[in-house]
Amino acid sequence: MLYHLLVPLANTHIIFNLFTYISFRAAGSTVTALLVAFIFGPPIIRWLRDRNVGQVIRAEGPASHQGKRGTPTMGGIIIILATVVATLLWARLDSRYVVVAIIATLWMGAIGMLDDYLKIVRGKSQGLVARWKLAGQISFGLGLGLILLLWPLADNLSAASTQVPLLKYYLLTFWPPLYVLFVTVVLTGSSNAVNLTDGLDGLASGLTAISAGAFAVFAYLFGRFDASRYLGVYFLPGAGELTIFCGALLGAALGFLWFNAHPAQVFMGDTGAQALSVGIVVVAFMTGWWLLLPVIGIIFVLEGASDVLQIGHYKLKGTRILRRAPIHYHFQLGGWPETVVVARFWLIGLLGAFAGVALAYVD
DSSP states (O other): HHHHGGGGGGGGGGGGGGGGHHHHHHHHHHHHHHHHHHHHHHHHHHHHHHTTOOOOOTSSOGGGGGGGTTOOTTTHHHHHHHHHHHHHHEEEEOOOHHHHHHHHHHHHHHHHHHHHHHHHTTTSSSSSSSHHHHHHHHHHHHHHHHHHHOOOOOTBBOEEEETTTTTEEEEOOOHHHHHHHHHHHHHHHHHHHHHHHHTTTTTHHHHHHHHHHHOOOOOOOHOHHHHHHHTTTTOOOOOOGHHHHHHHHHHHHHHHHHHSSOOOOOOOOOHHHHOOOOOHHHHHHHHHHHHGGGHTTTHHHHHHHHHHHHHHHHHHHHOSSSSSSSSSHHHHTTOOOHHHHHHHHHHHHHHHHHHHHHHOOOO
């Protein structure tokens, strides 16, 4: 919005020329999202507490978590508000990248909000019926895949093709229908993985901030002709605007972390988990380097895989691989304090983000 209002004034007031720089607007969106979270976070938390919108703790969870029962949830409202406000304020609103990212955040956030609402109304942990929740995720995944196919990222690059890390001059190409299915599976799996990760105070929000920072680097570099040419990657005209969205997501996650750090004053719930996951996935696919998602989001992958393996092994063998799934509970029950698990998982997430960015530089 500010771009459209102030850039035309640059001819008479040179200071407004700053708004033509993506780096300046990305910094502005990050700070704005952080401030929105700080300002609106406390009243939203009070509003949730006054209406007894409290977290439902599963009986089979660690005993230490029972003390968290009743902590306000649906705090993802703070994340969505901060992300959307900051993006609308600082990004170019004629960018399809930005439009898709905002719609994705609102769509999946609404699904998560409905799930949280049903959990609280029913007083049970199942929330939204699984098939309806899955239907919402799949419908958006199919829509995203079709949008990317119909409006390619670049004139000479199909959305169904991607460069391979370490082998930049090799294009991995999918059959278009298979690509749409792949996008749907990744989006659905990622949303559930982030939801599983959100089991310890500050874990999911901190890891999301790390992932958003890494993909902000990609969006900025791949949207610049000079940088993309130097790196040997495809130039994606307009992709730089995603840097503003990533900055907003980073600021929103950090702002929420202020209230979500141990001991948490609020939980993001499905409202935040769904919105955060789709935000990262959408940016990954729209920058074309979605093969690096498992590297940058390594903890999310481990969390989701550990839960699947635990359930599968128990059904086949009748025994457990881990003390409890997902994997953060395994370490917590092994004697690691909650804060130690979170800090160490953040560190692994940072290493994954650095590795992902480094892979984009290596031929």
